[in-house]
Amino acid sequence: MTRDIPQTFWRSPLLPGVELRSTWQSRQAYKTHSHAQLSIGAIVEGQTRCVCNGETYLLSPGDLIVIPAHAPHSCNPVDGQPRSYHMLYIETDCQPALQIVQSESLFRHYLQAIENLSSQAVEALLAALPAGSVQPATLRPSSLQLQETLLKNLVAPPSLDALAHRFSLRKETLIRTFKQDMGLTPITFLNSARIEFAKTRLRAGADIADVGYQSGFADQSHFHKTFVSYTAATPRQYATGRSISDNN
Numbered sequence: 001m002t003r004d005i006p007q008t009f010w011r012s013p014l015l016p017g018v019e020l021r022s023t024w025q026s027r028q029a030y031k032t033h034s035h036a037q038l039s040i041g042a043i044v045e046g047q048t049r050c051v052c053n054g055e056t057y058l059l060s061p062g063d064l065i066v067i068p069a070h071a072p073h074s075c076n077p078v079d080g081q082p083r084s085y086h087m088l089y090i091e092t093d094c095q096p097a098l099q100i101v102q103s104e105s106l107f108r109h110y111l112q113a114i115e116n117l118s119s120q121a122v123e124a125l126l127a128a129l130p131a132g133s134v135q136p137a138t139l140r141p142s143s144l145q146l147q148e149t150l151l152k153n154l155v156a157p158p159s160l161d162a163l164a165h166r167f168s169l170r171k172e173t174l175i176r177t178f179k180q181d182m183g184l185t186p187i188t189f190l191n192s193a194r195i196e197f198a199k200t201r202l203r204a205g206a207d208i209a210d211v212g213y214q215s216g217f218a219d220q221s222h223f224h225k226t227f228v229s230y231t232a233a234t235p236r237q238y239a240t241g242r243s244i245s246d247n248n
Contacts, residue, residue, distance in 0.1 A: 007233060009241040010117070011203060017091030018122055019203075020114055024084045028232035029076040032184060033192040037089040038096070039067040040125070041075065042110050046083030050075040053183060057100055064101040064110060066129060071098060072183035086114055090122060097132040142167045142174055143181040150190050154197055155216040160186060190216075195230045198223070202239040211235065 007023040017037075025045070032051070041064065048059040052073035059065055059075075067073055077083050088110075101107075109128055113121040139147065145167060150157050164171040179185050184192065198215040202208070212223030212235075227235050 005232070007237065009233070009238055011241060012117070015117060015119060015122075018117065019089040020117060021087045021089070022085075022114075023087075023232070025082040026084070026232065027077050027080055027082050030074050030232055031191075031229045032072050032074045032188060033195070033230045034070050034072045034184070035067075035089060036069055036196060037091050038069050038094065039065075039087055039089055040110070040129075041065045041067070041085055041087040042107060042114075044084040044086065046081055047078040048075050048083050048085065049078050052098055059100065062102065062104065062107050064103075064107060066096050066099045066101065068095050068098055086110075088114060088125075090126070092126065094126050096126075096129050099130060099132065101130060139181045140177055142169055143178045146174065146178055146186060147182065147189070150186065151193055154190070154194050155214070157190060157216075191226055192230060195227055198227065198235070199231070199238060202235060205239075208235045208239060 005023060005026045005028060007021065007026070010020040010022070011018075019037075041059075043059045043061050043063045043065075045061055050057045050059055050065055050073060052067060052071055057065065058078070065075075075085075106128060110125060113125045146163060149163060158166075160171050160174065164174045167174060169177075175186060178189070182189055194215045194217070198211050201211045201214060206214070209220060212220050215223065217223035217226065224235060227233070227238070231238060
């Protein structure tokens with residue numbers, strides 16, 4: 001169960017825009033999602049199957065994965081076996097390309113950086129990553145408009161039928177084009193955006209019950225279930241930043 005997974009979420013007002021997640025012996029899977037931040041993960045134990053931008057990568061202990069901001073991905077256990085990992089989320093203009101890094105020295109550098117997180121440690125880690133940058137995706141007009149509409153209306157978005165009519169497209173065409181451009185269906189994108197918004201409110205100390213409604217969820221049960229499916233943590237675990245055996 002999610003509430004029994006040993007995991008922590010480290011954040012500090014002295015280091016805004018940086019968050020570290022450490023998870024141990026977890027079999028919990030994630031739905032495909034994306035983050036507004038650059039993500040750098042390290043596999044400590046077990047194996048992880050990561051699917052990003054339609055490509056599948058098998059990660060083993062000692063591997064690092066660099067996931068650009070907004071890239072749709074899922075990182076899940078292999079054959080239901082537990083794995084342990086760190087994931088560092090960084091708000092930065094530096095956007096290295098999606099890559100798997102197999103380097104003992106860089107892996108040690110990563111572990112040293114997260115042991116004593118500071119702006120200097122983060123900057124040094126980013127500078128040590130292999131060269132290469134991600135090219136911004138070019139969205140077709142209907143996808144761009146749909147993305148903007150969903151982000152502006154998290155609580156009560158227009159129906160896809162209404163949006164298809166507004167854009168003079170068949171609903172099926174609207175959905176297919178958006179998935180081709182974004183790597184996510186409109187519903188998955190909306191839920192992921194809602195959860196990312198909820199995380200910002202929880203980090204700010206907002207009440208969990210209020211956050212669920214502010215994020216567009218009709219009831220707490222739906223909010224809790226969706227939050228877990230996208231983050232492998234309960235809202236309370238995420239808000240408190242620590243593992244609690246009786247979380248709910």
